[in-house]
Amino acid sequence: MESNTAFSLLELFKMGGIFMWPLLVFSVTxxxxxxxRVLYLVRHKLQINELASKVLDTTKKGxxxxxxxxxxxxxxxxxxxxxxxxLVHHSDLNxxxxxxxxxxxxxxxxxxxxxxxxxxxxxxxxxxxxGFLGTVSGMIGAFRSIAEATEVxxxxxxxxxxxxxxxxxxxxIIAIIAMSAHYILASFVDRFxxxxxxxxxxxxxxxxxxxxxxxxxxxxx
Numbered sequence: 474m475e476s477n478t479a480f481s482l483l484e485l486f487k488m489g490g491i492f493m494w495p496l497l498v499f500s501v502t503x504x505x506x507x508x509x510r511v512l513y514l515v516r517h518k519l520q521i522n523e524l525a526s527k528v529l530d531t532t533k534k535g536x537x538x539x540x541x542x543x544x545x546x547x548x549x550x551x552x553x554x555x556x557x558x559x560l561v562h563h564s565d566l567n568x569x570x571x572x573x574x575x576x577x578x579x580x581x582x583x584x585x586x587x588x589x590x591x592x593x594x595x596x597x598x599x600x601x602x603x604g605f606l607g608t609v610s611g612m613i614g615a616f617r618s619i620a621e622a623t624e625v626x627x628x629x630x631x632x633x634x635x636x637x638x639x640x641x642x643x644x645x646i647i648a649i650i651a652m653s654a655h656y657i658l659a660s661f662v663d664r665f666x667x668x669x670x671x672x673x674x675x676x677x678x679x680x681x682x683x684x685x686x687x688x689x690x691x692x693x694x
Contacts, residue, residue, distance in 0.1 A: 493607070503654070510588075511658070528540045552586065555578065557672070560677070571677055579669055603640070608637045609637075611640065
């Protein structure tokens with residue numbers, strides 16, 4: 474059963490003509506990017522709410538060093554911890570500068586998470602166009618066969634159109650897979666960005682209050 478399926482796909486590939494080769498490149502590239510991004514997102518955990526709660530508790534108690542000690546070991550493989558660590562390291566800054574520092578770190582993390590997404594979008598656009606180009610090329614060949622034939626019958630027309638449409642089908646399949654993966658992966662990153670913004674906002678408020686109390690105490694002394 475498997476050998477028949479493989480043989481069928483190989484035959485379809487041969488029948489699709491030269492434009493099947495760029496479609497093959499698009500399909501392999503898309504799958505490589507999808508697998509790489511999925512593994513990257515799984516490896517760099519996108520959970521931040523629990524981390525933010527722990528850091529917020531220690532921050533309210535004034536234990537900034539404890540927060541840093543908690544985040545540093547896991548920051549390498551946790552994007553949320555990386556952002557929160559940047560926040561903790563710049564905790565002595567005023568609110569505006571603190572927001573800028575955290576925003577810069579968060580944007581860097583999000584850009585690394587979204588690496589390769591543009592290629593998926595490009596493949597999603599180019600694959601159906603390449604497939605349609607192959608179809609047009611196949612239709613030209615089909616009509617040329619009709620013009621050169623002494624007797625025109627339905628089989629000549631049907632075979633030419635059948636072969637011409639193969640590239641369009643493969644192009645659309647590749648585009649659907651690439652764009653679907655892009656939307657799914659982007660949704661995970663978007664949710665992470667929203668949760669990160671909310672968590673950082675709460676922590677910045679807490680740190681600003683703590684800095685204000687510290688400054689007031691120093692002035693009182």
